[in-house]
Amino acid sequence: MPGDEKVASFQDVLDSWVEMLRTFDLRSDRGENRPTSAGGVGERQEVAPADPQIASLLSEAWLLLTTSGVRYWIGAAETWLKLLPHIDRSLAAAREDPTRLSEARAVLIDELRASFRSLAELSSQESRHAQTTFENLVRNLAPDGHGEPHEHWRRWTVKP
Helix, strand or coil, X not given: CCCCCCCCXXXXXXXXXXXXXXXXXXXXXXXXXXXXXXXXXXXXXXXXXXXXXXXXXXXXXXXXXXXXXXXXXXXXXXXXXXXXHHHHHHHHHHHHCHHHHHHHHXXXXXXXXXXXXXXXXXXXXXXXXXXXXXHHHHHXXXXXXXXXXXXXXXXXXXXX
């Protein structure tokens, strides 16, 4: 399957989903009226227009988390797929020659350690990637203003 050019990779599928979702236009219900509650069917209330930048940020954040999670699980599945042949060889070696059981077990445990290390690194790498991407999204909407105090900034004075 990996050699077949007609088969799309998981990353290609994810990228196409991301592009498709980005093409959707976020629209607010400007000027439309909605019922205030289920009981007040005849009552209508003016809906304030949504902030299109916040709506866009929320949709991008949702998309980012979704693709990040899928990327993580694809990486985890690939790690386990790489481990399966080692498990099979270890079990087959133990069945063929019971005297090699401890050697086969040691090899399998080394491969398990490497796989778990890879899974732990994958998790932290994906977290850093998602955090960096989110910070880039937020930076475009609300620059950090390096050196300028934020609205919640407080100055503390130490008593002598």
